[in-house]
Amino acid sequence: MNIAIVGSGYVGLVSGVCLSSIGHHVMCVDNDREKVKKLRQAQVPIYEPGLEELMVGMMKKKRLMFTTSIKEATKKAKVIFIAVGTPSKANGDADLTYVENVAREIAANMNSYKLIVEKSTVPAATGQRIKRTIQMNLLKKYQQGKGKVDFDVASNPEFLREGSAIEDFMKPDRVVIGVESKMAEDLLREVYKPIKTKMVVTNINSAEIIKHASNSFLATKISFANALSQICDRVGADVLKVAEGMGFDKRIGRSFLNAGIGYGGSCFPKDVDAFIRLSEKSGYDFTLLKDVRQINEDQKKAFVRLIEDKLWIIKDKIIGALGVAFKPDTDDMRNAPATDIIQALQCEGAKIRAYDPEAAHNAKKIMKGVTFCKDIYTMAKGCDSLMLLTEWDEFTKIDFKKIKQSMRQAVIFDGRNLYHNRGLEKLGFEYYGIGRGV
Numbered sequence: 006m007n008i009a010i011v012g013s014g015y016v017g018l019v020s021g022v023c024l025s026s027i028g029h030h031v032m033c034v035d036n037d038r039e040k041v042k043k044l045r046q047a048q049v050p051i052y053e054p055g056l057e058e059l060m061v062g063m064m065k066k067k068r069l070m071f072t073t074s075i076k077e078a079t080k081k082a083k084v085i086f087i088a089v090g091t092p093s094k095a096n097g098d099a100d101l102t103y104v105e106n107v108a109r110e111i112a113a114n115m116n117s118y119k120l121i122v123e124k125s126t127v128p129a130a131t132g133q134r135i136k137r138t139i140q141m142n143l144l145k146k147y148q149q150g151k152g153k154v155d156f157d158v159a160s161n162p163e164f165l166r167e168g169s170a171i172e173d174f175m176k177p178d179r180v181v182i183g184v185e186s187k188m189a190e191d192l193l194r195e196v197y198k199p200i201k202t203k204m205v206v207t208n209i210n211s212a213e214i215i216k217h218a219s220n221s222f223l224a225t226k227i228s229f230a231n232a233l234s235q236i237c238d239r240v241g242a243d244v245l246k247v248a249e250g251m252g253f254d255k256r257i258g259r260s261f262l263n264a265g266i267g268y269g270g271s272c273f274p275k276d277v278d279a280f281i282r283l284s285e286k287s288g289y290d291f292t293l294l295k296d297v298r299q300i301n302e303d304q305k306k307a308f309v310r311l312i313e314d315k316l317w318i319i320k321d322k323i324i325g326a327l328g329v330a331f332k333p334d335t336d337d338m339r340n341a342p343a344t345d346i347i348q349a350l351q352c353e354g355a356k357i358r359a360y361d362p363e364a365a366h367n368a369k370k371i372m373k374g375v376t377f378c379k380d381i382y383t384m385a386k387g388c389d390s391l392m393l394l395t396e397w398d399e400f401t402k403i404d405f406k407k408i409k410q411s412m413r414q415a416v417i418f419d420g421r422n423l424y425h426n427r428g429l430e431k432l433g434f435e436y437y438g439i440g441r442g443v
């Protein structure tokens with residue numbers, strides 16, 4: 006099938022590459038000329054394991070192309086996915102300017118039946134608004150004497166995670182489609198035919214809410230685990246054992262119960278905000294989600310307080326950050342908890358050194374006064390303590406004996422409980438995890 010994807014960000018690019026790999030002809034569109042130029046030269050703008058190889062393979066087979074022209078893509082494709090950004094406005098609302106602009110431009114260039122599918126995370130009823138925008142623009146065309154064309158709008162939220170995006174896309178737990186016609190349903194079933202999974206078919210509004218609800222529920226699980234970690238520290242319990250004990254209950258499940266320094270990234274913080282706003286606007290005060298957000302903020306502050314408490318005077322102490330990305334296997338720094346934590350410590354006068362295998366180039370753009378080092382051992386030299394902020398696999402292979410010799414004080418704050426049973430204490434480190442009953 007000929008498919009267009011408008012917006013070549015994380016979701017758009019991964020979807021485009023994966024849809025071409027299951028047999029479709031895909032044209033990815035982006036209005037950033039520089040990005041499109043690089044993509045055409047097979048340069049991937051993000052760090053995502055496996056993406057570049059798959060992309061290059063699909064480009065060679067001529068099943069994947071890149072353009073800046075919505076016109077070109079619209080004319081060629083039958084199914085057009087909208088995967089542009091929906092950033093947060095100051096009041097927490099999702100900013101849908103890009104979505105509206107794209108819908109207008111698609112309408113202006115429709116030459117035959119098109120199925121327009123929203124893939125960006127959008128508030129409920131956005132599908133209806135896209136439909137109205139297209140209808141209004143088509144009406145203008147008819148009035149100018151141009152021929153009639155039919156279209157459908159559908160919603161197909163994406164659930165992929167950064168760092169495991171390809172696997173998530175190819176082997177999803179489910180595919181959700183929100184449709185208004187049999188034609189739209191059949192087309193989307195055809196698109197996803199090679200992917201063997203459950204398909205949830207519903208109306209557009211429900212599909213939109215499923216995405217908001219899923220991300221908000223996962224954020225709630227994390228905040229619940231983080232709140233538990235606070236209690237565990239106070240009563241001498243171990244949050245890891247508590248999560249294990251809870252997780253065996255099939256109704257609860259162990260995943261997303263890892264306490265740490267809070268969730269970050271381009272999705273959870275923005276989507277929780279947007280769901281709170283959406284609820285408010287619909288007349289419901291979603292206080293549970295407000296607490297989820299607050300717990301997430303408090304968790305970062307609690308980590309800073311722990312460091313202040315154990316290091317005593319922060320001014321002029323040298324603290325080494327192991328990882329800065331919002332999670333491992335990505336170079337994404339958007340809403341990374343590391344940013345707030347490092348800033349708070351800098352405000353107290355700490356000197357921060359940092360190492361991240363992939364995110365340093367992005368982190369340098371937003372973190373001022375941080376010394377980024379080429380490897381862990383260089384970074385640790387002369388440090389008064391280390392703090393683990395991202396659980397990169399590489400950090401499980403550190404030679405801590407070697408590191409200890411070069412540090413001024415052997416103190417480690419493990420913001421992700423990565424070293425929960427690796428015996429750092431036996432090596433002579435003062436070790437502090439999250440919610441371990443300290």
Ligand code: UGA
Pocket residue numbers: 126163164165166167168220223227260261262263264265266267268269270271272273331332
């Ligand atoms: C999230 C969802 O998991 C995806 O299903 C969704 O498609 C995506 O948002 C989106 O809306 O586009 P992502 O933000 O890539 O994916 O990353 P996650 O793996 O969900 O992690 C989000 C944050 O939660 C990270 O900062 C991570 O460190 C934190 N986290 C996760 C915890 O603190 N504890 C956990 O137990 C799990």
